[in-house]
Structures are given as C-alpha cells and as structure tokens.
Amino acid sequence: MRWLHFWKKHKVLLSYRIPMAVCEVCLFSDGNAFPVCPRCGLTLEREYQPFCDRCGQALDWKKFPKASIRTPPS
Numbered sequence: 093m094r095w096l097h098f099w100k101k102h103k104v105l106l107s108y109r110i111p112m113a114v115c116e117v118c119l120f121s122d123g124n125a126f127p128v129c130p131r132c133g134l135t136l137e138r139e140y141q142p143f144c145d146r147c148g149q150a151l152d153w154k155k156f157p158k159a160s161i162r163t164p165p166s
C-alpha cells in the first residue's frame with residue numbers, strides 16, 4: 093500500500109498551493125498589527141503577500157478586510 097502513502101503525502105503538498113483565507117490579525121502591544129498565516133499560525137511580514145514565507149502556504153486575502161483581531165500569546 094505504498095502508493096496510498098505517496099498519494100496522501102502528495103495531496104498535502106498540493107494543498108499548500110490552494111489558497112487559504114487569511115482571516116486573523118495579530119495586534120501587538122506596541123500598536124503594530126500583522127496578518128496571521130492560516131496554516132502555521134505565525135505572523136506574516138507584509139499584507140497581501142501571495143505566499144507565507146515560513147511554510148509556503150498560498151494565501152487568499154479576500155476575507156482580510158473582515159479579519160478578526162487577536163493578541164499574541166504571552
């Protein structure tokens with residue numbers, strides 16, 4: 093059943109290329125706010141970048157104007 097394992101692995105890789113909606117913004121105590129990657133949960137350097145520079149997830153910014161605001165875990 094090795095092919096099944098391969099297929100599952102490949103499917104995961106492909107999912108990185110299907111954009112995931114960015115719907116959270118992390119607001120820091122210094123007043124700076126950064127969008128949050130929907131896959132790895134880390135903050136993104138720039139708004140409207142096409143991919144997360146940490147995990148490579150493709151990003152969809154359509155929901156970003158209505159993003160919910162959260163504070164960083166302390």
Ligand SMILES: [Zn+2]
Nearest residue numbers: 129132144147
């Ligand atoms: Zn990421």
